[in-house]
Amino acid sequence: MVWSESLHLVVLAPVVAGAVGFFLPKRAYHWLLFFVNVVVVTIAIMLFREVRWGAEVVQLMANWPQWIAIRLVADLYSAPLVALTAIFFAGTFLFSTKADYMDKTFLFLFVMLESAIIGMFLSGDLFNIYVLVELGMLIIAILIMYKQDKQSVYDAMLYLMINFIAMAFMLLGIGYLYRLTGVLDLAALAERLPLLENPRAVIVPYAMIMTAIAVKAALFPLFSWLPRAHGAPSAPAIVSAVLSGVQVKAGVYLLVRLTQVFGPVIDAAPFFMMLGFVTSVVGFLLAIAQKDIKLILAYHTVSQVGLIVMGLFLGSEVAFWGGMYHIINHALFKGLLFLTAGIIIEEYGSRSYAEIRGVLRRMPAIGIGTLAGVLGITGAPFFNGSISKYFIQQGLQGDFGGIAMFLINLGTTLSFVKYSVILFGKPSVDKPLKRDPFVAVVSLLFGLACLAGGLFGGPTVALVYGPQYSAGGALSAQKLITFALTLAVAVGAYFFIVKRIGTFLTSVRTFKFTFNQVTVFMTLFFVSLMGYVWFTVA
Numbered sequence: 001m002v003w004s005e006s007l008h009l010v011v012l013a014p015v016v017a018g019a020v021g022f023f024l025p026k027r028a029y030h031w032l033l034f035f036v037n038v039v040v041v042t043i044a045i046m047l048f049r050e051v052r053w054g055a056e057v058v059q060l061m062a063n064w065p066q067w068i069a070i071r072l073v074a075d076l077y078s079a080p081l082v083a084l085t086a087i088f089f090a091g092t093f094l095f096s097t098k099a100d101y102m103d104k105t106f107l108f109l110f111v112m113l114e115s116a117i118i119g120m121f122l123s124g125d126l127f128n129i130y131v132l133v134e135l136g137m138l139i140i141a142i143l144i145m146y147k148q149d150k151q152s153v154y155d156a157m158l159y160l161m162i163n164f165i166a167m168a169f170m171l172l173g174i175g176y177l178y179r180l181t182g183v184l185d186l187a188a189l190a191e192r193l194p195l196l197e198n199p200r201a202v203i204v205p206y207a208m209i210m211t212a213i214a215v216k217a218a219l220f221p222l223f224s225w226l227p228r229a230h231g232a233p234s235a236p237a238i239v240s241a242v243l244s245g246v247q248v249k250a251g252v253y254l255l256v257r258l259t260q261v262f263g264p265v266i267d268a269a270p271f272f273m274m275l276g277f278v279t280s281v282v283g284f285l286l287a288i289a290q291k292d293i294k295l296i297l298a299y300h301t302v303s304q305v306g307l308i309v310m311g312l313f314l315g316s317e318v319a320f321w322g323g324m325y326h327i328i329n330h331a332l333f334k335g336l337l338f339l340t341a342g343i344i345i346e347e348y349g350s351r352s353y354a355e356i357r358g359v360l361r362r363m364p365a366i367g368i369g370t371l372a373g374v375l376g377i378t379g380a381p382f383f384n385g386s387i388s389k390y391f392i393q394q395g396l397q398g399d400f401g402g403i404a405m406f407l408i409n410l411g412t413t414l415s416f417v418k419y420s421v422i423l424f425g426k427p428s429v430d431k432p433l434k435r436d437p438f439v440a441v442v443s444l445l446f447g448l449a450c451l452a453g454g455l456f457g458g459p460t461v462a463l464v465y466g467p468q469y470s471a472g473g474a475l476s477a478q479k480l481i482t483f484a485l486t487l488a489v490a491v492g493a494y495f496f497i498v499k500r501i502g503t504f505l506t507s508v509r510t511f512k513f514t515f516n517q518v519t520v521f522m523t524l525f526f527v528s529l530m531g532y533v534w535f536t537v538a
Contacts, residue, residue: 165519390473
């Protein structure tokens with residue numbers, strides 16, 4: 001362990017720069033924040049280097065004693081995500097250089113969100129995590145409704161109400177946990193929980209906190225807020241990209257972190273593994289029913305989060321690190337797809353995949369970036385998704401595991417066969433094209449990162465996390481044939497099934513869970529998790 005006096009700088013730098021530079025002209029303000037983000041990227045990479053080849057870095061705020069002070073911790077789980085967040089925000093700043101909606105208020109809220117996410121990853125105190133999650137929730141709601149479109153305002157308010165209920169669960173659980181242990185520091189909790197005379201005493205606070213985190217991670221059946229937030233009609237492209245690429249990973253990260261904290265007394269890994277599988281299947285089934293390209297991507301965030309959670313809780317070391325690597329991969333290809341989708345919608349004046357054609361011909365850089373994202377998310381050979389999915393599959397046991405992974409891959413491929421029709425054919429609009437070199441460069445860089453993450457997948461996992469696994473099997477003849485067959489089945493299913501059940505898909509597409517139904521699901525989730533843990537805790 002290395003003690004630090006400056007770890008808080010990576011948290012505060014974006015928001016302080018946003019406050020100090022607010023009265024600069026808009027263009028100067030934008031470039032100031034981009035420069036600060038580059039500095040934050042540099043610091044984050046140096047921090048990651050120190051953690052990866054040294055020891056975890058810890059700072060006790062205001063020099064208060066351990067277990068009392070707010071503790072910031074950079075370790076092998078948090079440091080890569082801090083670097084990923086910094087890189088992602090820097091990329092979106094460059095991408096949106098010429099965007100009309102980037103006024104100074106929007107920019108300030110955007111960097112506040114960045115600081116909240118980085119702070120949450122680094123926080124070693126449970127109450128501090130709660131505060132930062134609440135702050136991020138409020139900022140996200142404002143950003144979703146920023147253009148004041150009627151539907152987006154409704155979606156943002158629904159997002160707020162659902163998450164307020166979830167945070168009430170979390171706050172009650174934190175209070176209960178503090179009464180039992182007298183501490184809220186994660187490391188202190190991990191030490192004190194095994195010392196409790198009755199391990200079952202912690203079941204209720206555990207179920208409350210994990211229910212809130214399941215909402216944040218958009219696990220089944222608590223995911224209905226995510227498509228409304230990520231696919232909100234007037235939400236700027238970079239907001240959707242950040243929410244799907246980085247912010248939703250905060251829920252997954254907390255799921256892993258708190259599972260380790262409660263691990264000595266509670267093991268709910270099988271519960272979350274099966275929940276991850278169900279979430280993944282439901283996510284791609286709902287994605288197939290959509291016509292709106294942003295909603296297709298949003299529902300696939302649900303599906304991919306389910307896949308990540310399944311890998312993390314399989315009980316296999318290689319699958320766990322495959323899930324961690326898929327967090328990074330998903331940020332790259334899903335962030336890229338949301339960024340390019342925003343530009344496509346702006347240029348074509350439509351969100352329906354049925355009304356968009358010829359993206360590759362009309363906007364080659366955007367088309368190539370979109371294609372790279374599609375190849376990444378479907379696990380195509382040589383692209384990043386193939387490596388993390390291969391590692392997750394290595395942890396699956398028996399015929400059920402193979403069938404489960406094939407089903408998830410088939411559903412994902414089918415969804416993006418449908419999505420990919422926008423790339424080909426004659427362009428469906430002929431108005432003058434608005435060219436933006438920043439958009440083109442960022443799209444191509446993210447696409448290149450998706451390719452590099454596949455070509456150098458094994459070494460990348462070793463570089464970022466340490467464990468060394470051979471990824472050669474992901475490029476074996478068997479895997480290439482399997483992907484080709486999966487693609488062929490998906491193409492056939494799209495033309496002979498999906499295109500012929502339009503009425504059914506319309507009924508699925510138009511059905512939405514109400515707020516009351518979501519709160520019922522939240523209660524059922526809490527009761528189910530509490531019941532499962534009750535019968536498994538000795």
